[in-house]
Amino acid sequence: TKNAMDPREVVNLLQRIFTRFDQLCEENKVYKVHTLADCYVIMGYNGKIDKMKRVRAVVVDEANRVIQTGLEMMDFILEVKETSLRTKNLDMRCGIATGKIVAGIIGSKLVRYDIFGEGVQIAHGLEQQGVIGKVCISEDTKDILTS
Numbered sequence: 001t002k003n004a005m006d007p008r009e010v011v012n013l014l015q016r017i018f019t020r021f022d023q024l025c026e027e028n029k030v031y032k033v034h035t036l037a038d039c040y041v042i043m044g045y046n047g048k049i050d051k052m053k054r055v056r057a058v059v060v061d062e063a064n065r066v067i068q069t070g071l072e073m074m075d076f077i078l079e080v081k082e083t084s085l086r087t088k089n090l091d092m093r094c095g096i097a098t099g100k101i102v103a104g105i106i107g108s109k110l111v112r113y114d115i116f117g118e119g120v121q122i123a124h125g126l127e128q129q130g131v132i133g134k135v136c137i138s139e140d141t142k143d144i145l146t147s
Helices: 007-028 056-081 118-129 139-146
Strands: 031-036 039-043 094-096 102-106 112-116 135-137
Touching: 007 031, 007 039, 007 056, 031 112, 039 056, 056 094, 056 135, 056 139, 094 118, 118 135, 135 139
Parallel strands: 094 135
Antiparallel strands: 031 039, 102 112
């Protein structure tokens, strides 16, 4: 179509978006795990607090920082949408879950740090089934923030 972006434009757009997302992660003190195509994965735990000292207040703070980052990412996407006709259909969904994960470096030739576990699967499902332009949180995250 007339307004379709060519692959270079898409890569440049993702570079612009992910660069801003990286800044937001630093500002909000969350950890960027990785990107995969147009998927951007973060987590609240950044390894700076020993896991034995992660009391409820720490977990609440982590959840709030991840949610804040998601909301600021959504705001940035709205800004980008308004810059050009080519980006007017740009959308984003965000899924956030709280739970235990396992993290590690996998692979032998092309190694990558990644996270695994039920919390990751729930967040992915929330993102996939979520409402465009909204930050969707899991029941566990809601319970942590409201209890």
